[in-house]
Amino acid sequence: MTTEATTGTRSGGYANGRATREEILDVAMQLFGEVGYRTASLREVASRVGISHPGLLHHFSSKAVLLAAVLERRDEVDEVAFEADLAAGHDYFDALAILIDRNAARPGIVELYATLSAEATSPDHPAHAYFQDRYRRVIAMSVTEFERFHDEGRLRPGTDPLTAARLTVAVMDGMQIQWLLAADTPDTRPDMAAALRAHFAALLTS
Amino acid sequence: MTTEATTGTRSGGYANGRATREEILDVAMQLFGEVGYRTASLREVASRVGISHPGLLHHFSSKAVLLAAVLERRDEVDEVAFEADLAAGHDYFDALAILIDRNAARPGIVELYATLSAEATSPDHPAHAYFQDRYRRVIAMSVTEFERFHDEGRLRPGTDPLTAARLTVAVMDGMQIQWLLAADTPDTRPDMAAALRAHFAALLTS
DNA sequence: GTCTATACAACGATAGAC
């Protein structure tokens, strides 16, 4: 108990640690989405929050740590929406296509993930473990679904559920690159969700 | 005519511009592959070549220009090998799988391309136009091949050649991410070429 | 044309005062 009652804003004259942490996350997610993780500077994030950049580093000890916090929070939001789609009666693959469509409204986030998942392949990258875990989780979920289809005889004969799961994740990642790359040439921009559905159509029967 | 006969090496006491240029390209490609484009510094490249970093900037006026030269050179090498595979009797999709397998022996190059193609989705990235052109070219080639299969009745009914081409490129890009990400956990590492063949098996008949 | 030396602004990060 080091602080008395505060308004939760900075204007009071001194800081409320918890409010600052959340505020930093908001601003960082916004800025990372706008200009990308690498272009964004800690000084700019700090400036928008209204503190100095060492002040920011008090809450997140490095730029990489801040990034990890942003990613984790984004994941939580996405997972909630995804689960809601499943609960609303969509099957797994439909829900994936809906997720993709939802992401298409947030190019900054898509770019952040596409760039980072490539960067983070380096074993010494700060987000390496995060992305390894994320891919393991996502692929495991897809495997379960394809196995269900396999048991129902609706998976293309000769197709391995694990390979199908990996191909599906690869299609989502790869289509994002093509989609982002065509941002300034809209007439050649692919429809990510439609491509994903075509991919499923080739893997599943009936 | 400012130079007399030289050995082509730096030890002679003064420079041969053309040889230096090639040496810089070698070293830069190596270093970019090791640590990525953004992490690599011009000073490190210059140091490995044995010149000062402004000396390097005499040959390549900026880091981005150096990058472009590295990419162009890599493309030439790859294209020659690809054409040779076609000439050796492999069909287009076989040649693609072979290309992938060849790349699997050069993780640094794979990482460079994976990282760059994501970075370069930003319209202001120095390699943006390069990657737009590259994707347009690669997809156009694939479309031609899928159309040929379509005319022969060997493309899965209801599949659009353009979508098939885009999915194929997406699978290659996406599988590279998964392959790179699993570099330090070899037991979970996917076989990129096998996945690509499974993808073709789902799209093509007979 | 080839290169060295030097300078600059911006970055991530640290040290230590309050």
Add this chain to the structure above:
DNA sequence: GTCTATCGTTGTATAGAC
């Protein structure tokens, strides 16, 4: 918890030797 001051490194620019 936040600050000022500072460090080392980066990409880039310019001046000038040969």
